[in-house]
Amino acid sequence: QVQLQESGPGLVRPSETLSLTCAVSGASISDENWWTWVRQPPGKALEWIGEIYHGGTTNYQPSLKGRVALSVDRSQNRFSLRVTSVTAADTVLYYCAREIYRGHFSGIDSWGQGILVTVSS
Amino acid sequence: EIVMTQSPATLSVSPGERATLSCRASQSVSSNLAWYQQKPGQAPRLLIYGASTRATGIPARFSGSGSGTDFTLTISRLEPEDFAVYYCQNYGTYILTFGGGTKVDIK
Numbered sequence: 604q605v606q607l608q609e610s611g612p613g614l615v616r617p618s619e620t621l622s623l624t625c626a627v628s629g630a631s632i633s634d635e636n637w638w639t640w641v642r643q644p645p646g647k648a649l650e651w652i653g654e655i656y657h658g659g660t661t662n663y664q665p666s667l668k669g670r671v672a673l674s675v676d677r678s679q680n681r682f683s684l685r686v687t688s689v690t691a692a693d694t695v696l697y698y699c700a701r702e703i704y705r706g707h708f709s710g711i712d713s714w715g716q717g718i719l720v721t722v723s724s
Numbered sequence: 725e726i727v728m729t730q731s732p733a734t735l736s737v738s739p740g741e742r743a744t745l746s747c748r749a750s751q752s753v754s755s756n757l758a759w760y761q762q763k764p765g766q767a768p769r770l771l772i773y774g775a776s777t778r779a780t781g782i783p784a785r786f787s788g789s790g791s792g793t794d795f796t797l798t799i800s801r802l803e804p805e806d807f808a809v810y811y812c813q814n815y816g817t818y819i820l821t822f823g824g825g826t827k828v829d830i831k
Contacts (some may be wrong), residue, residue: 651813709774711758714768
């Protein structure tokens with residue numbers, strides 16, 4: 604069974620960079636799937652941030668492009684998210700997850716438990 | 725950019741009744757649509773992909789239909805554990821988009 608676990612600081616100062624890591628177990632990050640980040644403000648809807656393939660190919664939410672970067676570490680079986688110039692609007696719950704492909708997109712089938720990041724001085 | 729609109733925002737249903745949730749895309753997304761269930765304090769759970777294919781382990785009371793711009797998630801007979809928020813999601817070329825969600829609560 605695939606398990607994902609987010610880690611990183613729960614508090615980031617405004618204008619600084621938020622960095623989160625997602626450790627994957629029970630599956631290889633080099634499988635033919637994509638790895639993704641989704642965020643959710645408290646009590647609000649889900650928002651897709653971006654995705655990365657094990658080869659390093661990335662796609663991002665257009666509204667966040669320029670502030671967001673994903674990376675993958677195949678040796679550690681994990682992937683990471685960086686968000687620069689954070690503001691209070693980046694105070695949300697961040698999920699890492701797996702987009703499963705069986706010839707075509709077949710949903711986001713495995714999720715981490717989520718990590719709440721607060722942007723505050 | 726494709727916008728996914730879900731309705732209603734809240735649906736009040738009695739246990740044992742049928743629930744019908746709608747999701748509309750601002751332009752055709754073919755059958756590139758998934759549905760998720762989210763309970764308080766939990767990560768979302770994949771229910772449906774490809775507009776109508778149930779994910780592994782999802783009970784048969786959940787069914788999805790539609791293509792193009794209009795999609796429906798039907799829960800045939802609501803069980804107590806089905807009261808939750810439901811999201812639709814489009815997966816387009818290089819971008820995924822979620823709808824705003826429908827909360828199904830107890831009538």
